[in-house]
Amino acid sequence: MxxxxxxxxxxxxxxxxxxxxxxxxxxxxxxxxxxxxxxxxxxxxxxxxxxxxxxxxxxxxxxxxxxxxxxxxxxxxxxxxxxxxxxxxxxxxxxxxxxxxxxxxxxxxxxxxxxxxxxxxxxxxxxxxxxxxxxxxxxxxxxxxxxxxxxxxxxxxxxxxxxxxxxxxxxxxxxxxxxxxxxxxxxxxxxxxxxxxxxxxxxxxxxxxxxxxxxxxxxxxxxxxxxxxxxxxxxxxxxxxxxxxxxxxxxxxxxxxxxxxxxxxxxxxxRSARVYAEVAGIGMSSDAHHITSPVPDGSGALRAMRIALENANCQASDIGYINAHATSTPLGDRAENSAIQQLFPQTTLVSSTKGAIGHLLGAAGAVEAAFTILAISNGVVPPTVNLEEPDEEFLMDYVAHKSRPTIVQHAMSNSFGFGGTNVSLLFRQFVR
Structure with missing residues (x-):
């Protein structure tokens, strides 16, 4: 390839x-x-x-x-x-x-x-x-x-x-x-x-x-x-x-x-083009569960993320940042968070930029993938705005309120849609 x-x-x-x-x-x-x-x-x-x-x-x-x-x-x-x-x-x-x-x-x-x-x-x-x-x-x-x-x-x-x-x-x-x-x-x-x-x-x-x-x-x-x-x-x-x-x-x-x-x-x-990041992997799956609600345990999202890791030949511990789909709905955020916590260590930074821009529906995955690429390129993770008190079972570092300067070598962007469709895109720092 x-x-x-x-x-x-x-x-x-x-x-x-x-x-x-x-x-x-x-x-x-x-x-x-x-x-x-x-x-x-x-x-x-x-x-x-x-x-x-x-x-x-x-x-x-x-x-x-x-x-x-x-x-x-x-x-x-x-x-x-x-x-x-x-x-x-x-x-x-x-x-x-x-x-x-x-x-x-x-x-x-x-x-x-x-x-x-x-x-x-x-x-x-x-x-x-x-x-x-x-x-x-x-x-x-x-x-x-x-x-x-x-x-x-x-x-x-x-x-x-x-x-x-x-x-x-x-x-x-x-x-x-x-x-x-x-x-x-x-x-x-x-x-x-x-x-x-x-x-x-x-x-x-x-x-x-x-x-x-x-x-x-x-x-x-x-x-x-x-x-x-x-x-x-x-x-x-x-x-x-x-x-x-x-x-x-x-x-x-x-x-x-x-x-x-x-x-x-x-x-x-x-043509000596400047490179922001390299595509590392893609993962796709279907919940096959409900037209609007995700599988409560996040198993569909979990499969997409695992496939992306396999496609990129990466370990979960390699991922420094996840731009979560997290839309601010009670069920959706819980399901995705469950999937993330099953797969990634708690040291992995997770944020949802939808706190700042809302949910752009069909444009969301593209805008958030761009944010993920900019995080890699600029060495800073964007914050989760309006996160005042996480649910008690939410145990990740959600980069609340303030952006976090950090070197990100691998980052993932999640996108999920009605009908149970799931996509995880994985990018990495470009090395010639």
Whole structure:
């Protein structure tokens, strides 16, 4: 199998737009959580979300201490007029912005026919924006000929694979184009697919990640009806996402995108590319248990982590840091923690960055994999924000509140999704 390395990272998150500023705010223990701005959520049980700070949301820059260039500008990203930008859903715009940053960071823009044909894209999306579906249904019901009022852009807006499609078109990536839609594991699966494309020789470069923008009224209602969202911290929204904490009561919906550039090692070396980390292993499994709830003992997650270790030829004691999936739900955090404690020594550092950015659904695995890579590259582990009192059976070091400078040679990122799908990605320091 060919060796695969990470040479570029791009991020659009609730903390801000851009890799460096997102990372610095994450390490500082800041959060991107707040009251829902996109619609009136006053009648809903959960009124908190982690939204990407946008230039057209009055006050959001000042509220979060962000400069103008750290806000999201759809027109700037798309290179279009404001009217054209409105025709492009945010999950596509976020992916384009993150991909642009990742490719610039990697200093890779294919130009020759061979470069274009050997560069592919894999961007996972958990669910499309339901607001477009609701709006189209209203138009159909508005009159006998209401179907004529449905936008001709409805299907291109709704198809999840159009994030990968737009990135492919924008950057002339003519290799494989993929889009896993495996719920909250989609971004991690997309990275895994990209790794396999390079390892098997189907591509030399893969632009991989995840994107999501599903914070709309129906999306929040749907997760609320599942009793999956936090509803106890509406008056203190920055405290609502609290992985591993005894007072956790559900996750906080987030949005954004994480994209990285993967390269076959020899390809990266030939062009003297800077390397963040090397891919060490991948583990995948299925709970085969329940459509929304994990196996209580975490056995599905445990298998994925074990497979990743075997794939990387690593021991559990080699892993210095785990970026946990931990979404701040009572059952999910307990199941994953049980799996981690069965496999790893208590000295292994574990944190969940969802305390700072909420749960980005299909983008979560990609953004968190990027954080894991940055932890290896920068020698510092990001904190678990809002962890005030762990459950009594939670015995790991969860890096509460403050980031931890430490040399990380091997690190793992976990992602789990509805339907019982599990992915563990393992990265290591790059050694030539």
């Amino acid at each position: 060919k060796r695969v390395v990470v040479t570029g990272v791009g991020l659009v998150t609730p903390l801000c737009v851009g890799r460096e500023r997102t990372w610095s705010r994450l390490l500082a223990g800041e959060t991107g959580l707040g009251r829902i701005r996109g619609f009136d959520a006053s009648r809903l049980p959960s009124r908190v979300a982690a939204e990407v700070p946008k230039a057209d949301e009055i006050g959001v820059g000042e509220d979060r201490g962000l400069a103008e260039d750290e806000l999201f500008h759809a027109g700037e990203v798309l290179g279009t007029t404001v009217e054209e930008a409105r025709k492009t859903p945010n999950f596509i715009s976020y992916a384009l912005a993150a991909a642009r940053e990742a490719l610039a960071d990697a200093n890779w823009e294919p130009r020759t026919e061979e470069q274009c044909q050997s560069s592919g894209v894999s961007i996972g999306v958990g669910m499309t924006s339901l607001a477009y579906v609701v709006d189209a249904a209203k138009q159909i019901d508005s009159s006998p000929a209401g179907y004529r009022r449905v936008s001709p852009y409805f299907i291109p807006r709704a198809l999840p694979n159009l994030a990968a499609g737009h990135v492919s078109i924008k950057h002339k990536l003519q290799g494989p184009s993929l889009c896993p839609t495996t719920a909250c594991a989609a971004g991690a699966h997309a990275i895994g697919d990209g790794i396999r494309m390079i390892q098997t020789g189907s591509a030399k470069v893969m632009v991989v990640g995840g994107s999501e923008a599903a914070i709309d009224e129906l999306g929040v209602v749907g997760f609320s009806r599942l009793r999956a969202l936090s509803s106890s911290f509406n008056d203190d929204p920055q405290k609502a996402s609290r992985p591993f904490d005894v007072r956790r009561d559900g996750f906080v919906m987030g949005e954004g995108s994480g994209v990285m550039v993967l390269e076959e090692l020899e390809h990266a070396k030939k």
